[in-house]
Amino acid sequence: MKFNSKNKKCCYTCKYFKNDPKFLEEVFPGYNVLSSAYGSTRKDDGLCIRKNVYLSGYNVCKDYTPKVSS
Amino acid sequence: MSAERTNSPGSSHMGWKELYLKEDWWAVWLSFLIILAAYFFFKSGNANIMKFIAIKPAKWHTLGQAFSNFTAHLGAYVVNFIIWLVLFSISVSIMGFKLSEYIPSFIFVYIFSVIIFYIGAWDKAHHYNLEPPLVALALGMLISNIFRLPKWMDTGFRVEYYIKTGIVLLGATLPFTLIIWAGPVAFIQATIVAVTTFLTIYFAATKLFGLDRRLGATLGAGGAVCGVSASIAIAGAVKAKKEYPSIAITMVIIWAIIMIFFLPLISRALHLHAGVAGAWIGTSEFADAAGFAAAQAYGMLAEHLPSIPGTEEDAIWAFTLMKVVGRDIWIGVWAFVMALISTMKWEVEESGVKPSPAEIWWRFPKFVLGFFVASLFMTAVTASADLLTYKNVIKPNLVGPIKTMRTWSFIFCFFSIGLTTRFRELAKVGARPFWAFTIGVIVNVILGFILSTKVFVNYWTHLHMAK
Numbered sequence: 001m002k003f004n005s006k007n008k009k010c011c012y013t014c015k016y017f018k019n020d021p022k023f024l025e026e027v028f029p030g031y032n033v034l035s036s037a038y039g040s041t042r043k044d045d046g047l048c049i050r051k052n053v054y055l056s057g058y059n060v061c062k063d064y065t066p067k068v069s070s
Numbered sequence: 071m072s073a074e075r076t077n078s079p080g081s082s083h084m085g086w087k088e089l090y091l092k093e094d095w096w097a098v099w100l101s102f103l104i105i106l107a108a109y110f111f112f113k114s115g116n117a118n119i120m121k122f123i124a125i126k127p128a129k130w131h132t133l134g135q136a137f138s139n140f141t142a143h144l145g146a147y148v149v150n151f152i153i154w155l156v157l158f159s160i161s162v163s164i165m166g167f168k169l170s171e172y173i174p175s176f177i178f179v180y181i182f183s184v185i186i187f188y189i190g191a192w193d194k195a196h197h198y199n200l201e202p203p204l205v206a207l208a209l210g211m212l213i214s215n216i217f218r219l220p221k222w223m224d225t226g227f228r229v230e231y232y233i234k235t236g237i238v239l240l241g242a243t244l245p246f247t248l249i250i251w252a253g254p255v256a257f258i259q260a261t262i263v264a265v266t267t268f269l270t271i272y273f274a275a276t277k278l279f280g281l282d283r284r285l286g287a288t289l290g291a292g293g294a295v296c297g298v299s300a301s302i303a304i305a306g307a308v309k310a311k312k313e314y315p316s317i318a319i320t321m322v323i324i325w326a327i328i329m330i331f332f333l334p335l336i337s338r339a340l341h342l343h344a345g346v347a348g349a350w351i352g353t354s355e356f357a358d359a360a361g362f363a364a365a366q367a368y369g370m371l372a373e374h375l376p377s378i379p380g381t382e383e384d385a386i387w388a389f390t391l392m393k394v395v396g397r398d399i400w401i402g403v404w405a406f407v408m409a410l411i412s413t414m415k416w417e418v419e420e421s422g423v424k425p426s427p428a429e430i431w432w433r434f435p436k437f438v439l440g441f442f443v444a445s446l447f448m449t450a451v452t453a454s455a456d457l458l459t460y461k462n463v464i465k466p467n468l469v470g471p472i473k474t475m476r477t478w479s480f481i482f483c484f485f486s487i488g489l490t491t492r493f494r495e496l497a498k499v500g501a502r503p504f505w506a507f508t509i510g511v512i513v514n515v516i517l518g519f520i521l522s523t524k525v526f527v528n529y530w531t532h533l534h535m536a537k
């Protein structure tokens with residue numbers, strides 16, 4: 001799938017993408033020992049919990065499922 | 071394609087919200103506040119107010135003296151504590167932490183930091199190698215690995231936030247002329263070591279041990295560029311499997327902790343100049359926090375042992391130039407290049423977008439900007455002073471209090487490293503990633519040693535010339 005900036009179909013809006021810094025520091029043990037998920041270098045990358053891949057939110061794949069906030 | 075409701079927190083592109091949601095920026099705002107306050111009090115003839123706030127223990131010989139000194143200045147310690155608590159609490163609350171967790175945890179950190187600071191002021195401390203950074207680290211590790219502190223206390227053990235605040239404050243005590251004079255050399259030396267180490271780890275991982283190239287890249291970034299922060303940045307850039315960052319994190323932590331003790335020990339045995347040791351630590355340590363612990367420990371030794379030439383500032387300045395200027399600021403470039411390689415050469419399926427050069431800015435460690443601005447500001451406002459005025463007036467009344475606040479921030483950081491280093495919680499690492507990374511460490515340490523002690527030694531032993 002090609003990234004489409006018009007309809008914002010990307011990991012950021014996918015229900016499988018998690019990039020909350022508290023979540024990432026729990027999921028990666030030792031992250032907060034010598035680094036931080038609240039730092040600039042992480043930008044806002046996150047974890048795809050469907051594919052267990054850590055990536056930038058600008059990506060998109062065929063398993064994209066839109067997230068609807070409640 | 072079905073849409074499902076979810077309560078999942080935060081999956082969004084941050085953009086400029088990072089100005090109040092990222093630790094880097096808060097380190098800048100907090101430090102600027104401290105620096106401007108120090109300058110304001112100095113210019114208005116009220117330097118004593120800042121010196122009161124920036125309290126530190128006096129040298130002591132007996133426990134009675136230490137106790138008397140503390141009780142005599144109890145008010146100052148209370149004010150110092152309140153200021154740190156208020157500044158950090160406001161910022162962490164905005165970043166999303168719970169104050170009900172942060173405040174008690176920070177009280178715990180502060181109380182032990184006072185004890186650690188006092189231990190460092192003992193006139194026999196350096197004789198027994200009780201440098202405050204090492205004491206802080208060892209004490210923290212002892213507490214966290216013997217006692218099980220509640221997990222919520224991690225909220226107050228913000229290693230990176232404290233070290234970034236300390237580094238921006240450090241900028242105010244480092245002449246900008248030094249950055250101009252030694253910065254390019256630091257960049258050249260750091261780049262030689264970083265590229266060599268990255269390629270060593272990457273090829274050891276992929277060719278020698280048959281590991282996935284994304285794991286090789288993630289490990290390489292951790293060992294060569296900037297520890298965990300770089301590993302995480304590159305992991306995101308190359309779309310690493312979930313376990314790869316965890317493996318890299320474990321390797322970085324293990325070797326970073328070893329290096330905190332190993333590098334100063336070897337430097338002392340070889341009587342290395344403080345500036346040379348600082349530069350070597352700058353290429354061999356993986357994280358800013360760990361590196362500052364090692365550099366400051368060695369620098370303090372240099373201040374007290376005639377057999378070690380140089381000063382504490384030589385060690386810290388050399389380390390800062392090498393690590394912050396030579397390595398940290400290039401994380402975005404590494405991430406961009408690796409993302410390009412990953413997208414254009416490694417992708418198996420069409421799931422990638424071509425990375426934008428804007429990555430370099432968004433991933434730039436913003437606290438480094440604060441470091442440069444702080445240095446520029448202080449250099450500019452003190453430029454017209456003659457050497458005598460600088461030494462007798464500016465140093466004790468303006469630079470000194472800022473340096474003390476920097477030391478506080480560093481102690482918070484070093485103690486927090488120990489408190490968060492819980493070996494039982496780290497991810498398991500197989501033999502192949504372990505040896506791929508370790509081969510890189512060996513190459514890194516040897517190459518960094520040669521460059522610091524032979525090739526560029528004249529720079530690192532003459533940093534005071536650029537003042």
